Amino acid sequence: MFITFEGPEGSGKTRQAATLADFLRQQGYDVLLTREPGGTQIGDQIRAILSDLKNVSMRPRTETLLFQASRAQLVEEVIRPRLETGGLVLSDRYADSTLAYQGYGHCFDLDELRALIRFATGGLSPDLTLLLDVEVETGLRRKMSGGEWNRLDAYDLEFHRRVRAGFLELARLEPHRWVLIDAGQPPDAVQAAVREVVMERLPARPKRA
Ligand code: TYD
Numbered sequence: 624m625f626i627t628f629e630g631p632e633g634s635g636k637t638r639q640a641a642t643l644a645d646f647l648r649q650q651g652y653d654v655l656l657t658r659e660p661g662g663t664q665i666g667d668q669i670r671a672i673l674s675d676l677k678n679v680s681m682r683p684r685t686e687t688l689l690f691q692a693s694r695a696q697l698v699e700e701v702i703r704p705r706l707e708t709g710g711l712v713l714s715d716r717y718a719d720s721t722l723a724y725q726g727y728g729h730c731f732d733l734d735e736l737r738a739l740i741r742f743a744t745g746g747l748s749p750d751l752t753l754l755l756d757v758e759v760e761t762g763l764r765r766k767m768s769g770g771e772w773n774r775l776d777a778y779d780l781e782f783h784r785r786v787r788a789g790f791l792e793l794a795r796l797e798p799h800r801w802v803l804i805d806a807g808q809p810p811d812a813v814q815a816a817v818r819e820v821v822m823e824r825l826p827a828r829p830k831r832a
Contacts, residue, residue: 625706625747626821627717630755631787632776633762634806635813639755640715642814643821647711652825655705658715660693663700669693674773681774683729687736690721691743698744711825717749719793724775727789728782751824753817754794755806759783 628636637658644656661670669689672678694717705712718740726733757765763783766776794801802820806813 624751624825625702625712625714625749627714627719627749627752628755629716629719629723629752629790630806631723631757631759631762631783631790633765634755634757635765635810636755636806637715638810639806639813639817640713643817644713646818647821647825653710654713655701655710656713656715657697657701659697659717659720660690662693662697662714665696666693669696674775676772676774676777678774683725683731687721687725687729687731687739690725691739694718694721694740695743698747703745703747714749717752718744719752719790722793723786723789727792728778728786730785749800751821752794752801753820754790754801754803755813756787756791756803757806759787761807 628640630636640656640658644654647654659666660673661667669692673681673686673689673693702712702714721736721740722733725731726736759780763776763780766772791803794803804813804816804820808816
């Protein structure tokens with residue numbers, strides 16, 4: 624099973640995904656937690672280019688293709704092999720971030736992006752996507768005070784508003800795959816909601832129980 628975490632900046636996805644991974648491992652599941660961009664040695668190098676605040680001259684098309692390059696490497700090197708052996712893969716962001724950020728954020732054509740994503744992933748789509756939704760101002764404030772501030776965070780407020788609205792629209796278009804979680808709640812409440820959704824969908828017995 625392939626589960627992805629998506630959401631606007633400062634939604635707490637990274638922490639929530641890590642806490643869920645620990646919990647599932649304790650339950651005996653074989654879990655791989657990865658992230659985008661990155662998750663492989665090559666992907667981490669691409670991530671550094673994408674995040675670097677010095678790269679202010681990066682064009683949105685360049686950015687779009689670099690995300691696909693990182694994703695292609697991650698899918699072939701890590702995700703597919705793991706799924707083929709029956710493992711559970713959790714990813715902190717995946718292809719829907721391209722639709723939300725480059726599609727709704729930069730206003731690139733969604734169908735063109737979908738074609739790029741298909742090429743990069745060979746058509747691998749998540750079984751379940753958790754949308755950790757938080758108000759844009761709240762999320763950016765959280766990131767400025769605690770997290771690492773990168774080149775993409777520095778896009779203007781309107782960009783981030785389009786991204787959030789984009790995620791909500793994507794979830795509305797594919798209600799079977801997406802579950803919306805209110806990430807404005809305290810972290811423990813968010814984790815409880817995440818676990819409830821995931822445990823409902825996982826096969827009843829862990830492989831190594
Ligand atoms: P990261 O520091 O991981 O941010 P977050 O903790 O919010 O996930 O940086 C990833 C950034 O890249 C984030 O701003 C979202 C953006 N992104 C895209 O614009 N397109 C994509 O396809 C992906 C995977 C990420």
